[in-house]
Amino acid sequence: MFARFRERLTMLRLASVMLALAARAEPTEQKPAKVWRGATVEDLHRQYGVIFGAHGNRNAASHLWSTWVLDRASQMSASTFVELMGGFCAVSGSIVRPSEYNRYRVTLPTADGAGFARGFMHYCCWPCVCDTQDFIHADSKTIETTDGPRRHVFAVLGDPCAHEEQLDAPFVQPFGFRTTSLRREAPAVRCEGGRLAGATFSDGGHVIVALLFDANVTSTADARAAARARSPATPTPGRLSRDGAGRSFHDELEYAAMCEARAASGYNSGMGEIFRKVAQIAPIRGGARRRLAGEAACPSAEPSSGCGDGAGAGASASASAGGDAASARGDVASARHDAAS
Numbered sequence: 001m002f003a004r005f006r007e008r009l010t011m012l013r014l015a016s017v018m019l020a021l022a023a024r025a026e027p028t029e030q031k032p033a034k035v036w037r038g039a040t041v042e043d044l045h046r047q048y049g050v051i052f053g054a055h056g057n058r059n060a061a062s063h064l065w066s067t068w069v070l071d072r073a074s075q076m077s078a079s080t081f082v083e084l085m086g087g088f089c090a091v092s093g094s095i096v097r098p099s100e101y102n103r104y105r106v107t108l109p110t111a112d113g114a115g116f117a118r119g120f121m122h123y124c125c126w127p128c129v130c131d132t133q134d135f136i137h138a139d140s141k142t143i144e145t146t147d148g149p150r151r152h153v154f155a156v157l158g159d160p161c162a163h164e165e166q167l168d169a170p171f172v173q174p175f176g177f178r179t180t181s182l183r184r185e186a187p188a189v190r191c192e193g194g195r196l197a198g199a200t201f202s203d204g205g206h207v208i209v210a211l212l213f214d215a216n217v218t219s220t221a222d223a224r225a226a227a228r229a230r231s232p233a234t235p236t237p238g239r240l241s242r243d244g245a246g247r248s249f250h251d252e253l254e255y256a257a258m259c260e261a262r263a264a265s266g267y268n269s270g271m272g273e274i275f276r277k278v279a280q281i282a283p284i285r286g287g288a289r290r291r292l293a294g295e296a297a298c299p300s301a302e303p304s305s306g307c308g309d310g311a312g313a314g315a316s317a318s319a320s321a322g323g324d325a326a327s328a329r330g331d332v333a334s335a336r337h338d339a340a341s
């Protein structure tokens with residue numbers, strides 16, 4: 001009898017403790033819960049409305065896709081993290097179902113200027129190759145997963161909020177014939193305290209826009225030699241290459257002529273235009289590109305095209321171009337970043 005009373009008392013106490021806990025938990029439930037059991041890119045795609053919120057606009061906003069996955073990486077296996085990062089296009093922000101048909105192999109300069117990183121990216125469409133070559137650098141970051149920490153190489157951009165006023169600069173859209181601004185066309189690009197809101201930053205402090213899959217960091221000399229060796233005799237967009245591991249992909253070098261033609265016609269596709277405008281605001285290393293892809297096909301008559309080795313890419317680049325060339329000469333020993341995948 002007494003034992004049963006005590007049992008009831010304990011249950012009552014337990015119930016009141018649970019009630020108190022529930023009451024306390026309520027206010028925090030207003031915030032989006034970071035516990036998420038998604039494991040496939042389709043699961044990630046279903047979060048579109050949560051990630052892009054009321055305006056639902058993904059223009060130049062793949063930093064939000066990236067942050068969504070990065071914020072939850074500690075709840076996933078190392079391989080799930082890599083899989084989910086393949087679910088969106090770094091340039092357009094549109095959803096992607098990663099496959100060999102949208103896998104591109106690119107070689108990007110590292111943000112620290114020491115060398116290049118070769119890896120894969122998944123795109124919605126080929127022009128993203130050109131925009132990647134023109135603006136995206138590679139930088140590292142270590143991510144916690146349920147399998148432990150993993151050091152990855154990411155595709156990064158300079159933080160546009162370094163010059164927030166440029167979001168209000170008026171421009172005319174190529175097709176719309178109406179004056180607009182990035183503030184209007186890319187509402188997900190917002191600044192908070194001088195930094196891009198919702199972004200995750202790499203080791204060098206740059207905005208992460210995608211994962212550079214299976215990336216290997218090499219010296220500039222090695223990267224250049226590899227680019228020469230694999231340069232296709234007849235660039236053929238759409239052709240798939242195969243690497244030693246039997247993996248199929250599009251080599252960026254197949255697109256050199258198409259990227260040039262696109263540049264010559266003024267990048268006349270809306271999505272790329274918005275991305276390029278955001279990426280141009282505060283380019284890493286002042287915009288001086290040491291580009292490997294399409295090096296041979298560089299139009300010599302157009303010094304502002306961003307081609308060549310350390311030569312100024314556009315007016316804003318001239319100041320830092322010298323330093324870039326200097327660091328290119330000081331080829332570092334090939335350092336492989338362990339990109340577990």
Ligand SMILES: *[C@@H]1O[C@H](CO)[C@@H](O)[C@H](O)[C@H]1NC(C)=O
Binds near residue numbers: 213245
């Ligand atoms: C990076 O190196 C690893 C190990 O040698 C290789 O399997 C992988 O294919 C390389 N990545 C690229 C993009 O070539």
